[in-house]
Amino acid sequence: MKILVKNHFENATQALRANRGRTFLTIVGVAIGIASITMVLSLTGGFNHLFGDNSNQSSTPVAIVKSGNQKAVPNLLTESDNTTTVNTLTETDARDIGKIANTKAAPIAFLHAELRAREGKVDIQNAALIGSTESLKDVANLQIATGQFINDIGGVVVGQQLSVDLFGTERSIGNVIYIRNQPLTVVGVLKNIENQASYLDVNFNNAAIIPLSVIKKFTQGTPQIQQIIVTTKDHKNLNSVIKSADDILKKNHDSDKNYRIVSGEEINEKKSNVARFLSIILTVIGIISLLIGGIGVMNVMLVNVAERQREVGVRRAVGATGWDIINQFLIEAAIIGFLGGILGYGLGLAGAYIASLYLPLTPYIYWQTAVLSIGLSIIIGVISGVYPAARATRRDPIESLRY
Structure with missing residues (x-):
């Protein structure tokens, strides 16, 4: 049996080598899929892994307490819920939730406004202006590169990229940002965040953070x-904190x-749904x-099969069975599928890393x-080879010898 399989494999590889150009193009066709x-x-997988870990970046x-009670519907045209949700939360809500034992709470208030400086300006599409409290530094795991974080007195903290865009330098302490013609002094610059994606829907590298007391002047x-972002010290306490926050609200x-x-996987449910939707379309x-x-x-x-009718006839004449002929052609198809799978898997990984x-x-x-990629390519190859292989055995051996 082993000798027969080896013989089939050798015959298949010889046949494929005899038509290298045709074989290569067929392998490329499988590889593309x-x-x-x-x-x-x-x-x-990278998207899900990123956002699956993102909400657990802190220890x-x-x-997250979100304004409005409507569950987000995946929408590829919007980046977050902030543009469509009626804001129902208040300062009192954030302050009362922050009084829960072993809990910190930080409100997030977005303001859509252009940021200007003497050296340049950044529009609202390329920067986020956030009003919050000192607690935001801890609940969002923000680190200061230079200066200090915001306090109730005033000032603004900027991300490193925003600092460069506005002032041409990462060291912008003491510079002034104008928000609707109101001057605010830069008191701190955040450390660069490698993972720009955030479960808060904020890229802090391009964000300006001001005290909630200051942002009220514009609203x-x-x-x-x-x-309102809520954190607690122990995972075991999260459910009780959520219940207490719900009672307060x-x-x-x-x-x-x-x-x-929302908590856990619910935090990134919208992003996961969008990723799932896109993956289904692209997989199809x-x-x-x-x-x-x-x-x-x-x-x-x-x-x-058409070109090798004489070969098939000779093999049948010397005793080869129909299954022997079928197996030979199926092995050829499987080899094409396997090579296409290997090439396609490599191209797919390269494409993913480039993207x-x-x-x-x-x-x-x-x-x-x-396993799925290579296995699927082999299965497709074998299935595609069944009909041609079966057709090779239908012709009468004597008639095949006339070719």
Whole structure:
């Protein structure tokens, strides 16, 4: 049996070498489909891994109180819920939640305004202006490169990239930023954050943070708080903290459930849904490409069968069974699928890493991805070779010898 399999393998490789150009193009067809699937799975894994860990960047558990009680619906046209949610949270809510034992709470109030300096300006599409309290430094794990963090007196803390964009330097302490013609002095610059993606929907490298008391001056005395970030010291206490926060909010809002409290995987549910939606679409495209590659394999095998009718006739005449003929052609198809899978997997990984240069994530490689990619290509190859192989055995051996 081993000798027979070895003989089939040698015959298959010889036949494929005899038509190198045709074989190579067929392998490339399979590789394109496998590369698409590999790239999608790797980038999706990196996306999920990034945001799955993002809400746990600190050593303490996190919960987020969000304005409005409507669950976010995945929308590819918006980056966050902040643009569509009615702001129902107040300073009192953040202050009362912060009084829970072993808990810190920081409100987040976004203000859409252009940031100007003498050296230049940054529009609202390229920078985030945030009103918050001193607690934000701890709950968001922010580190100061130079200067200090905000306090109730005033001042503004900027990200390193925003500092460079506005002042041309990372050392901008003492410089003045104008927000709606109101001057604010830079009192601190944040350390650069390598992982720019944030479960708070903020890129702190391009953010300006001012005290909540200051941002009220731009919103008629009432800060537009979109969310309150809550942290506690122990994961075991998170559920009890959430319950206490819920009780406080019910009391403050007269039992009007115009807020949501999310934690764990719920924090990044919208991003995960978008990633899942995109991965499904791209995977379908990859599967279609792979099926086209499979049709290419079938076409090549049909041509091989037509060109090798005399060879088939000779083998049948000397005692080869129909299964022997089928196995030989199936091995050829499997070899094409295997080589296409290896090439496609390599191209897919290369494509994923090239794409990651322009994305705030690193492809995450699962061993299952390699097994799935290569295994699927072999299966497609074998399935595509079944019909041509079966067709090779249908012709009468004597008639085949006339070719």
